[in-house]
Amino acid sequence: xxxxxxxxxxxxxxxxxxxxxxxxxxxxxxxxxxxxxxxxxxxxxxxxxxxxxxxxxxxxxxxxxxxxxxxxxxxxxxxxxxxxxxxxxxxxxxxxxxxxxxxxxxxxxxxxxxxxxxxxxxxxxxxxxxxxxxxxxxxxxxxxxxxxxxxxxxxxxxxxxxxxxxxxxxxxxxxxxxxxxxxxxxxxxxxxxxxxxxxxxxxxxxxxxxxxxxxxxxxxxxxxxxxxxxxxxxxxxxxxx
Amino acid sequence: xxxxxxxxxxxxxxxxxxxxxxxxxxxxxxxxxxxxxxxxxxxxxxxxxxxxxxxxxxxxxxxxxxxxxxxxxxxxxxxxxxxxxxxxxxxxxxxxxxxxxxxxxxxxxxxxxxxxxxxxxxxxxxxxxxxxxxxxxxxxxxxxxxxxxxxxxxxxxxxxxxxxxxxxxxxxxxxxxxxxxxxxxxxxxxxxxxxxxxxxxxxxxxxxxxxxxxxxxxxxxxxxxxxxxxxxxxxxxxxxxxxxxxxxxxxxxxxxxxxxxxxxxxxxxxxxxxxxxxxxxxxxxxxxxxxxxxxxxxxxxxxxxxxxxxxxxxxxxxxxxxxxxxxxxxxxxxxxxxxxxxxxxxxxxxxxxxxxxxxxxxxxxxxxxxxxxxxxxxxxxxxxxxxxxxxxxxxxxxxxxx
Numbered sequence: 001x002x003x004x005x006x007x008x009x010x011x012x013x014x015x016x017x018x019x020x021x022x023x024x025x026x027x028x029x030x031x032x033x034x035x036x037x038x039x040x041x042x043x044x045x046x047x048x049x050x051x052x053x054x055x056x057x058x059x060x061x062x063x064x065x066x067x068x069x070x071x072x073x074x075x076x077x078x079x080x081x082x083x084x085x086x087x088x089x090x091x092x093x094x095x096x097x098x099x100x101x102x103x104x105x106x107x108x109x110x111x112x113x114x115x116x117x118x119x120x121x122x123x124x125x126x127x128x129x130x131x132x133x134x135x136x137x138x139x140x141x142x143x144x145x146x147x148x149x150x151x152x153x154x155x156x157x158x159x160x161x162x163x164x165x166x167x168x169x170x171x172x173x174x175x176x177x178x179x180x181x182x183x184x185x186x187x188x189x190x191x192x193x194x195x196x197x198x199x200x201x202x203x204x205x206x207x208x209x210x211x212x213x214x215x216x217x218x219x220x221x222x223x224x225x226x227x228x229x230x231x232x233x234x235x236x237x238x239x240x241x
Numbered sequence: 242x243x244x245x246x247x248x249x250x251x252x253x254x255x256x257x258x259x260x261x262x263x264x265x266x267x268x269x270x271x272x273x274x275x276x277x278x279x280x281x282x283x284x285x286x287x288x289x290x291x292x293x294x295x296x297x298x299x300x301x302x303x304x305x306x307x308x309x310x311x312x313x314x315x316x317x318x319x320x321x322x323x324x325x326x327x328x329x330x331x332x333x334x335x336x337x338x339x340x341x342x343x344x345x346x347x348x349x350x351x352x353x354x355x356x357x358x359x360x361x362x363x364x365x366x367x368x369x370x371x372x373x374x375x376x377x378x379x380x381x382x383x384x385x386x387x388x389x390x391x392x393x394x395x396x397x398x399x400x401x402x403x404x405x406x407x408x409x410x411x412x413x414x415x416x417x418x419x420x421x422x423x424x425x426x427x428x429x430x431x432x433x434x435x436x437x438x439x440x441x442x443x444x445x446x447x448x449x450x451x452x453x454x455x456x457x458x459x460x461x462x463x464x465x466x467x468x469x470x471x472x473x474x475x476x477x478x479x480x481x482x483x484x485x486x487x488x489x490x491x492x493x494x495x496x497x498x499x500x501x502x503x504x505x506x507x508x509x510x511x512x513x514x515x516x517x518x519x520x521x522x523x524x525x526x527x528x529x530x531x532x533x534x535x536x537x538x539x540x541x542x543x544x545x546x547x548x549x550x551x552x553x554x555x556x557x558x559x560x561x562x563x564x565x566x567x568x569x570x571x572x573x574x575x576x577x578x579x580x581x582x583x584x585x586x587x588x589x590x591x592x593x594x595x596x597x598x599x600x601x602x603x604x605x606x607x608x609x610x611x612x613x614x615x616x617x618x619x620x621x622x623x624x625x626x627x628x629x630x631x632x633x634x635x636x637x638x639x640x641x642x643x
Contacts, residue, residue: 083562118558
């Protein structure tokens with residue numbers, strides 16, 4: 001489903017996910033096929049329990065499918081162990097969450113530096129890269145503020161800086177505007193659009209709001225553990241419905 | 242990798258100062274308590290032992306009467322005679338020397354200074370029964386003992402008060418109404434274990450004291466030195482039999498004299514202090530364990546509290562091992578820090594308490610090392626389980642945790 005014909009960076013084939021065992025067993029994914037092209041901006045929509053969060057967890061290498069295959073950059077992620085998936089996350093993935101999930105009592109700069117610390121970068125490099133990432137989200141003046149001293153919109157921008165500081169291939173955003181008012185939400189969406197357009201980073205975003213999904217080029221609709229429909233917006237900013 | 246882990250752990254400790262302090266508090270109290278108790282216990286034991294050594298070990302003190310606090314009622318039992326001293330010396334095996342004592346008290350005057358002191362009449366055997374070196378001069382000459390000459394050997398307290406600490410040998414001072422030549426001065430012995438200054442004494446030949454002060458030939462106290470090769474209890478039994486015979490005490494009657502065995506007292510006191518030190522140390526050790534459990538509790542609570550943080554770290558690419566290491570390093574750093582603070586507090590406590598308890602200040606490297614090692618071990622053990630739990634968390638569940 002790569003709209004522009006580029007090679008897919010993510011390829012799901014007949015992916016299933018089952019939670020629990022026996023009588024309490026619940027099939028969250030019933031066989032998903034999905035290709036996502038490098039550089040795409042994808043919105044994932046669907047009601048609660050439709051399987052979109054489960055899919056995002058699998059795409060984020062946080063969880064493994066019960067069946068089927070998931071290829072990411074040529075790796076068969078379904079065969080990898082915990083630590084190998086952690087290393088994939090470290091190198092190629094960035095995460096943005098609804099609840100921001102910054103470390104408390106920790107300055108914006110140190111929050112952004114954290115992924116680089118785990119990657120083992122030297123101090124000077126770390127600082128430079130973290131400041132550059134903060135500059136990209138327009139918060140380089142606020143580098144020494146802790147999350148408690150920042151507004152919700154600013155915290156989410158710090159979280160985005162943390163997600164992009166490693167220059168990942170894919171940015172996964174789980175309802176990134178869910179805790180923000182509409183004005184802040186539009187700011188965050190513009191930031192994600194710009195990053196997608198300028199850095200060529202693939203963005204995968206879960207959202208409930210059609211207004212936010214309108215920023216994406218591709219919109220995937222989930223229903224009952226299956227992909228219901230894939231829409232392509234040829235002009236950004238146009239509403240889907 | 243390790244550098245990163247240490248950096249992360251230190252940052253985390255510094256960011257949560259109150260939590261870190263509460264975590265270490267248990268270890269601080271535990272280590273401080275153990276080290277203080279053991280050090281003071283050892284100091285007390287050594288103080289008791291040196292006081293007993295001052296009494297002289299392996300000495301039997303024999304007095305008329307039925308022992309401490311049993312003087313009331315009935316006629317006073319007779320004192321000993323010179324013949325009793327001779328009999329014990331000649332007839333009991335395992336006796337090194339027998340020193341008779343006759344005591345009196347009088348005021349000594351020298352060069353305008355006067356000092357009330359104890360007069361102890363005895364023989365040169367006194368210095369054979371118990372080691373008490375002279376700092377200058379000599380002990381009595383046989384002629385002086387036999388003739389009951391007015392010569393004396395003085396204790397350090399008397400020398401300080403009468404001679405202002407200066408040379409006393411060769412000088413003559415007045416005691417009671419006797420002019421007395423100082424022939425020797427004694428080394429300092431310190432406080433007796435049971436009250437009284439042992440150095441506040443003027444020692445004279447027993448005949449001099451009997452003639453010029455007490456006015457009788459009675460002997461109030463005999464010190465019997467026991468050969469180290471003999472059991473003091475065996476010697477005590479022989480002496481008891483001999484004295485009962487000499488004092489005509491028939492079969493069913495109680496002794497009218499008492500024998501005080503310093504070796505026995507020494508063993509009892511040493512045993513008691515060792516036992517007390519053991520009990521107190523056990524209590525302190527329990528507090529150290531409780532401190533360790535405190536660390537584990539806080540670490541466990543902190544893992545629960547920090548679940549989201551762990552989720553974030555795992556999501557952005559931390560490997561489980563790195564999270565485990567961070568928590569472990571945090572726990573070890575906190576316990577070591579607590580250990581060091583505890584050791585410092587213990588030294589200060591001993592420094593303050595030792596003079597109050599009248600025991601010497603000691604530094605016991607061994608117990609300090611052991612307590613510190615236990616603190617570090619507690620950090621590893623009680624830090625490991627919460628850390629393992631943290632590392633095993635599923636990042637999705639951890640992130641969803643509120």
